[in-house]
Amino acid sequence: MIEYDSVTKFFGVGKNAVTANDNVTFEIKQGETAVFLGPSGCGKTTLLRMTNRLESISSGNIRVAEKNIMDVNPQKLRLSMGYVIQQIGLFPNKTIADNVAVVPKMLKWNKEKIKDRTDELLHLVKLDPKIYRDRYPVELSGGQQQRVGVARGLAADPEILLMDEPFGAIDPINRNQIQDEFLKLQAKLKKTIAFVSHDIHEAIKMADKIAIFKDGKLVQFDTPEVILMRPANKFVSDFVGADRALKVLGLLKIRDAINPHPKNIVQAESNAEETLKMMEEQGLKFAIVLKGDKVLGHVTPKLLKYEQGKLKDLAESFPEELGTREPLRDALSAMLLHDVMNFPVMDDDGKFAGTISYKNIQKAILELYADDHDE
């Protein structure tokens, strides 16, 4: 846990003093990733650098694991936290293994343990130790170097990881990939992470909580959903962008909007005439054909008219399969692309879990808004 308590930072003195952080108070809970977000010069990096005492604190307190960091020797403090920066900063005179081993060596681990840990970490960041262990940083691409940077930050298994725009200098395709991998890693490792970014997309993707800064002040600290749907002021709403409702679609999963008990379900063995009658009575324009818990396709009254026989022979198959874990954005995209208003959703085992429609999506988003009025 990292607690920021009225943290203030000035650079310079007297009239020329610049306030980098102004009375910032919030806390990052154990195992959470907090992204410090804001335009350049908003104080996000300074706050991160105060956390491991690379910058001094002008007033206020920072507590890590309930200990005031000013009571801890700066070197010891830093050894207990991973530190990953945008420029990566791998030591060019050391091999990849030696770069990863910097902190364990300072902690005086024995050689055997260091070697095992180095290989384990290189595996973890998807670099084969056999190939990369004895190479030098210049022989690696930018993306590979930052994987090593992340491995180095994790080397002594610190509780806390400080990351200063760690993926900022990597090309977009690699960045996406390394972000995904890091998320998977974090799901296992559950580190407490302070993560500086200026990219709203990255923040939404990586964060459990986002802290938005402007001119050194903390403007809003909340989950990505709330930041997107209920920005605290114009600055935040401008920063997250006019398309923030669309960004929510990337954030929410289909399971957040699914209709688990849809009415428009028909069985594969039913025959066409009966089904048509039933659909007309209930005013259904669209029905999903199931066989057990497998989806066969869909039928419409128009399709069933003048037809006889079983639905399983008549149903039209769906052009795309959607899973509960996919983002709502993908569901909406599928609906627009294929002009289908209602999609079945499969669970992880490929069984029918419910349906999703425009209305379900709209409702899920409105619910996020609605929370606003309850408070």
Added chain:
Amino acid sequence: MDLLTFLDQNLSRTFFLLWEHVWLVALSLVIAMCIGVPLGVLITKKKELAQKVLGGANIIMTVPSIALFGLMLPVLALVGHGLGKVPAVIALVLYSLLPIIRNTYIAIKNVDPALVDAGKGMGMTKWQLLREVEIPLAVPVILAGLKTAAVMNIGIAAIAAYVGAGGLGVFIQQGIARSHEAMILTGALGVSLLAVFVDLGMSSLERLLTPKGLKI
């Protein structure tokens, strides 16, 4: 063929003077390195000192060598060392300081600030950072400074013969006094060849000591 005859007749003396020359240059280089490298490192950490130290070393460098011997003579005469090897070594040390300090300073200054930030952020002390990162990365440039100083000092040591320091300069000085061409040529060639060999030797040392990761 005068030259070969001269060499043949004075072989042991030639080698003695060569040895004396090398010894003068090597000793002064070691002393200058012991002063210059730490001083160069120190001024990277103390900005206010940097200008003064580099400026001072620069002034020494601009004083012509023969004038420096002249200037030191009355001072060192007080302790009985106005002539001989002592003023020569002192002068050579003083001349070597600028290239050594300047190259050390520039090399450490040029280490990527991101490396320093990463190192500090991981909990390295200033000393660990110097030992593990800054100095290894600075080695090629520091060695280049030592090479410059060594080659330059081989030339200046030849002039030191005038204050009785010995070395190959003795042949040049005495040869001029006696209009002995072969003698002058032996001294001059000896000094020149020595400079070339030292330059080559130091260059290969530089390659040898450059960290492997910087050579790829």
